Amino acid sequence: MSTSIPVSRAYLDNTTDDPTRRAPLVVGDNDFHSVTEAVCGIPEMPKTPPAWWIAFFISLSLTGVLFAMITYLITTGVGVWGLQVPVAWGWAIVNFVFWVGIGHAGTLISAILFLLRQRWRTSINRFAEGMTIFAVVCAGIFPGIHVGRVWVAYWLAPIPNQMSMWPNFRSPLLWDVFAVGTYATVSLLFWYMGMIPDLATLRDRAKTKVRWFIYGILSLGWRSSNRHWHRFEMAYLLLAALATPLVLSVHSVVSFDFAVSIVPGWHTTIFPPYFVAGAIFSGFAMVVTLVIPTRKFFHLEEIITLRHLESMSKIMLATGMMVGLAYSTEFFIAWYSGNSYEAFTFLNRAFGPYAWAYWIMVSCNVLVPQIFWFKKLRTNIVVLWCASILINVGMWFERFVIVVSSLSRDYLPSSWGYYRPSIVDIMTFVGSFGLFMTLFLLFVRFLPIVGMAEVKGVMPQAHLKDVAVMGHGDYHGDILTEKGKVKA
Amino acid sequence: MSADTTTRAAVAEKETTFYGLVASFDKIDEFLAAVAEVRDAGFSRWDTHTPFVVHGLDAAMGIKPTKLPFVVFGAGLTGCAAGIGLQWFTNAFDYPFMISGKPIFSLPANIPVAFEMTILFSAISALLGMLVFNRLPQLSHPLHSSRLMKRATDDRFLISIEAADPTFDPIKTRELLESLGPLQVEAVEA
Numbered sequence: 263m264s265t266s267i268p269v270s271r272a273y274l275d276n277t278t279d280d281p282t283r284r285a286p287l288v289v290g291d292n293d294f295h296s297v298t299e300a301v302c303g304i305p306e307m308p309k310t311p312p313a314w315w316i317a318f319f320i321s322l323s324l325t326g327v328l329f330a331m332i333t334y335l336i337t338t339g340v341g342v343w344g345l346q347v348p349v350a351w352g353w354a355i356v357n358f359v360f361w362v363g364i365g366h367a368g369t370l371i372s373a374i375l376f377l378l379r380q381r382w383r384t385s386i387n388r389f390a391e392g393m394t395i396f397a398v399v400c401a402g403i404f405p406g407i408h409v410g411r412v413w414v415a416y417w418l419a420p421i422p423n424q425m426s427m428w429p430n431f432r433s434p435l436l437w438d439v440f441a442v443g444t445y446a447t448v449s450l451l452f453w454y455m456g457m458i459p460d461l462a463t464l465r466d467r468a469k470t471k472v473r474w475f476i477y478g479i480l481s482l483g484w485r486s487s488n489r490h491w492h493r494f495e496m497a498y499l500l501l502a503a504l505a506t507p508l509v510l511s512v513h514s515v516v517s518f519d520f521a522v523s524i525v526p527g528w529h530t531t532i533f534p535p536y537f538v539a540g541a542i543f544s545g546f547a548m549v550v551t552l553v554i555p556t557r558k559f560f561h562l563e564e565i566i567t568l569r570h571l572e573s574m575s576k577i578m579l580a581t582g583m584m585v586g587l588a589y590s591t592e593f594f595i596a597w598y599s600g601n602s603y604e605a606f607t608f609l610n611r612a613f614g615p616y617a618w619a620y621w622i623m624v625s626c627n628v629l630v631p632q633i634f635w636f637k638k639l640r641t642n643i644v645v646l647w648c649a650s651i652l653i654n655v656g657m658w659f660e661r662f663v664i665v666v667s668s669l670s671r672d673y674l675p676s677s678w679g680y681y682r683p684s685i686v687d688i689m690t691f692v693g694s695f696g697l698f699m700t701l702f703l704l705f706v707r708f709l710p711i712v713g714m715a716e717v718k719g720v721m722p723q724a725h726l727k728d729v730a731v732m733g734h735g736d737y738h739g740d741i742l743t744e745k746g747k748v749k750a
Numbered sequence: 751m752s753a754d755t756t757t758r759a760a761v762a763e764k765e766t767t768f769y770g771l772v773a774s775f776d777k778i779d780e781f782l783a784a785v786a787e788v789r790d791a792g793f794s795r796w797d798t799h800t801p802f803v804v805h806g807l808d809a810a811m812g813i814k815p816t817k818l819p820f821v822v823f824g825a826g827l828t829g830c831a832a833g834i835g836l837q838w839f840t841n842a843f844d845y846p847f848m849i850s851g852k853p854i855f856s857l858p859a860n861i862p863v864a865f866e867m868t869i870l871f872s873a874i875s876a877l878l879g880m881l882v883f884n885r886l887p888q889l890s891h892p893l894h895s896s897r898l899m900k901r902a903t904d905d906r907f908l909i910s911i912e913a914a915d916p917t918f919d920p921i922k923t924r925e926l927l928e929s930l931g932p933l934q935v936e937a938v939e940a
Contacts (some may be wrong), residue, residue: 491807
């Protein structure tokens with residue numbers, strides 16, 4: 263922050279809870295203008311930092327790898343992957359579930375925390391929503407290329423085709439098309455709508471004709487009118503209220519892809535809540551992984567504070583425990599159901615050929631978050647960042663365990679197998695990170711990564727000085743004038 | 751009749767010369783009090799411009815709740831009907847699918863898609879409805895040429911009163927705005 267660079271950085275710690283007052287969500291000597299400066303300063307940098315170029319070059323190269331792998335796959339056939347019966351769903355489906363799950367934290371932060379009036383969401387929601395969209399883009403690629411004959415992927419949509427047949431709406435795979443499609447659309451709308459006032463800020467600060475023109479078009483001529491804000495706020499509330507059941511439905515529908523089948527280890531009613539908790543868990547881990555270096559690099563520590571990181575670590579602890587509970591419930595039911603196939607599947611997961619993957623999953627997802635019980639550890643940025651990486655790894659392995667270990671050994675021992683990914687599988691997955699990071703870096707460089715209009719609204723300056731006169735803290739009551747009370 | 755025509759002509763002339771007056775504030779308390787004063791002065795074609803949603807401002811301006819929720823509700827119902835209709839038409843009517851001896855048309859299996867379509871239609875209508883009610887996008891507007899407006903997206907709180915307002919008077923209205931303790935008052939050209 264340009265406004266103040268004190269010697270001691272102790273003021274950045276706002277994690278102490280004092281019941282007599284609300285903890286500040288923006289620390290340091292900041293007012294509305296300094297927030298604008300700090301956030302707009304990033305897209306307005308006269309020179310792109312070399313570190314950005316290096317990161318962008320690496321990401322763009324990996325994106326190239328992704329598209330090269332996809333081209334190779336399409337021109338050669340799915341045989342280039344490690345898929346073999348009995349494991350016909352391999353890394354593509356694992357990666358799909360992984361990326362969709364990552365996206366869920368963005369919607370949780372922007373919609374569910376909004377409805378729950380968690381005001382700390384404002385500093386990170388734009389960032390997390392952006393991440394959601396980029397993750398959904400990566401997720402959408404995998405089932406698309408997994409269908410085999412990519413050129414007839416439009417058979418997924420209910421449009422007349424050469425077979426004169428319609429898609430089967432009783433299939434969860436088709437529900438998935440609708441769920442993920444709706445999710446991508448709504449996330450994009452929500453992200454864009456929230457950004458309109460901030461794009462107008464960039465327009466009003468534009469020094470060049472090009473910036474003025476582009477941000478001017480994108481901000482749709484927004485003139486901060488309160489008559490507009492009134493409808494904007496209602497639309498935002500409605501979108502939050504719509505996105506909340508939507509985000510819960512998306513990963514539930516993804517879990518139906520598995521739960522509706524009769525494969526032991528997949529056919530369980532616990533899947534929808536278990537998948538949703540896991541999705542939020544992994545998504546928050548990804549937000550933390552990205553936000554820690556970003557806030558440091560762009561000096562946003564006063565806006566995305568330690569308290570924000572601490573709150574996210576608490577959510578990871580809670581969702582990590584839910585995921586742990588789901589793992590143990592699965593084992594309990596495998597025993598309690600008395601179904602020998604079910605019991606075998608779970609013993610096989612923990613002690614069979616994929617035991618290594620199972621224990622990576624348990625260590626990363628159940629043991630690692632336990633460190634968040636300790637305030638010293640969860641407010642230590644290095645520890646938090648490393649833990650978030652491990653959780654990302656663990657959540658990828660969770661999907662791997664569910665998809666691969668269940669398929670590799672089902673009912674008939676004669677048709678058991680051991681799945682190994684091919685180099686093309688691996689490079690495609692690595693390449694998807696390139697695409698994700700490329701989009702993310704472009705977002706960071708050209709768009710407002712913090713919702714300025716929302717952060718300003720939760721700053722102390724945005725509140726009436728003499729709240730006591732208003733009768734109650736939320737000042738929705740009468741408006742005072744010097745002459746006395748004016749009826750609202 | 752003739753008096754009315756004259757007033758209209760005068761108003762029309764005023765509109766061609768200038769759009770109205772803009773006053774800027776930097777303190778929420780002073781701003782809200784000033785807004786209430788302007789509201790009570792009986793203006794109808796006026797607005798406030800703030801960098802973020804200021805709570806209590808809707809009441810201070812006397813804005814009526816928007817009809818947007820009804821539009822979104824209607825769109826949601828349409829989406830739900832479209833979702834169920836699509837599944838009935840494709841799987842039960844146009845090309846009936848008999849799968850695993852299940853009923854040709856059964857609602858439970860159609861709920862997920864109907865739900866997603868409900869959300870999709872409502873969400874799109876929420877954004878489009880907001881834009882339509884706000885008459886956005888409107889890339890050209892006299893207020894965009896105001897210097898004070900540049901900071902309404904940053905750290906200033908503005909009141910704008912249009913010259914087209916019937917109670918607008920170039921001198922009296924400026925006096926009113928100046929009496930409210932603004933940082934600055936600016937005339938905006940049309």
